[in-house]
Amino acid sequence: MASGPAEADTRQRLLRTVKKEVKQIMEEAITRKFVHEDSSHIISFCAAVEACVLHGLRRRAAGFLCYNEIAALFMKVGKNFPPAEELSHKVQDLEQLIEST
Numbered sequence: 001m002a003s004g005p006a007e008a009d010t011r012q013r014l015l016r017t018v019k020k021e022v023k024q025i026m027e028e029a030i031t032r033k034f035v036h037e038d039s040s041h042i043i044s045f046c047a048a049v050e051a052c053v054l055h056g057l058r059r060r061a062a063g064f065l066c067y068n069e070i071a072a073l074f075m076k077v078g079k080n081f082p083p084a085e086e087l088s089h090k091v092q093d094l095e096q097l098i099e100s101t
Contacts (some may be wrong), residue, residue, distance in 0.1 A: 008054065014048070014051055014052045014055055015052070017051070018048045018049060020048075021041060021044050021045035021048045022070060022073070024041045024044070024045075025039070025041045025042065025045055025073065026073060028041050029073070029076075031087070032059045035077070037081060054062070071088070073089040074087065074091075075088055076087065092095060
């Protein structure tokens with residue numbers, strides 16, 4: 001079993017990786033005016049999210065759209081990519097459920 005400080009370091013590293021990938025996607029969206037679904041940044045982002053899920057970082061998954069930039073990115077991608085739109089709606093529903101309890 002992992003020790004406390006090592007576990008915290010791993011969590012922070014995984015979260016930094018996700019944030020870095022989101023930033024790169026947003027930069028690509030600004031410079032190119034779109035982000036293709038086959039973009040290496042999208043693939044890296046998916047890999048980073050998968051690593052977080054496999055590590056067990058799910059406790060605050062419902063709150064990951066709290067930041068307006070990320071929510072806007074998912075909504076924008078969702079216009080042309082139905083799975084992203086579905087994910088965005090599910091997360092919003094979960095956030096509303098959490099807020100109501």
